[in-house]
Amino acid sequence: MGNHMSKKVPETSSAVNLNTELHYSTELSSYEAACKVDADLRSFDTTLQTRTNQVINTLAVGVEVRSLSFDSLKQITECLLEMNQEVVKVILDCKKDIWKSQELFELVEEYFENSLQTLDFCTALEKCLKRARDSQLLILVALQQFEEETELRDNRFTRTLHELKNFKAAGDPFTKEFFEIFQSVYKHQTIMLEKLQLKKNKLDKKLKYIHSWRKLSSMIFVATFAAVLLCSVVAAAIAAPPVAAAIAAATSIPIGSMGKWIDSLWKNYENALKGQKEVISSMQAGTYVAIKDLDNIRILIDRLEIDIESLLHNVDFAIEEEAVKVAIDEIKKNLGVFMKNVEDLGVQADMCSRDIRRARTVVLQRIIKNPHN
DSSP states (O other), rough: HHHHHHHHHHHHHHHHHHHHHHHHHHHHHHHHHHHHHHHHHHHHHHHHHHHHHHHHHHHHHHTTTTOOOOOHHHHHHHHHHHHHHHHHHHHHHHHHHHHHHHHHHHHHHHHHHHHEEEEEEEHHHHHHHHHHHHHHHHHHHHHHHHHHHHHTTTTTOOOHHHHHHHHHHOOOOSOOHHHHHHHHHHHHHHHHHHHHHHHHHHHHHHHHHTTTHHHHHHHHHHHHHHHHHHHHHHHHHHOOOHHHHHHHHHHHHHHHHHHHHHHHHHHHHHHHHHHHHHHHHHHHHHHHHHHHHHHHHHHHHHHHHHHHHHHHHHHHHHHHHHHHHHHHHHHHHHHHHHHHHHHHHHHHHHHHHHHHHHHHHHHHHHHOOTTTT
């Protein structure tokens, strides 16, 4: 019976090795190719081979003297633990990287704070526009008074000058404080756009080099394969075919499960990066549109400032030089442009406000959609 059992050992061992070779040949070939192009993987492979060979050599000596010492088994255990630790270290580093979202969280907070400041600016702009429209009404009243006084042949134009003085007293609707708010909002939006671009570049780099996850998969697979190999050698060394068969059956399941787990982790990581990139892209788009709206607002304000300066100059001419008729003619020429620019600025202010609110909604939707945030 004993001889019968001993004759079956090589057959069982050969069968296990043959099935293993056929089953994992593709994975090992892929791993070998990856080692050629990846320095980190080559280093891991060298360490793994050295440790595995040391254990197998120790076992070989034990088999020659027909004994396996506790020191030999201890070395096997330590080798397996060390290999697992190498893999665990990589996993933890990657996991730390995956869930390191504090930077993104701070960017989102800053984005929403900037958008609120921009909405406050839009409110301040509306107040300035109201003052500009009030000034526009004062000019229209002055023109009406001029027409009436002309019909009455009142060359003193008392009421006309009164309304023109009211217009002058109203002054520039765009105050110094308003321009300070504008500069602050514009600066923050520009800085925000730069930060978002830097974050997007980081995410693009991570997505570009996501093949490092394939390296991690290979490391785990080969470490597991080495563990199976060592266990098979131990089983063969103590001449226990049933144990070898049991180990082969048991380890075939974890490898498959581990492969699914690694694949899932890899996909989750890639999805997390893509989710973060979607949020960043949404904030980028919103910030870019806000900056363009602010640029357009600044252009229209500059035009209005020119119009107001021209009107004030004509009013001063009418008051100081008592040349009301000449001044009124010039005011009539400029008033149409002034009124159009006020209207255009109002439209642009409304558009900026709508764009900010729309962008905030889109970013919130992206965050809700992305489960990793």
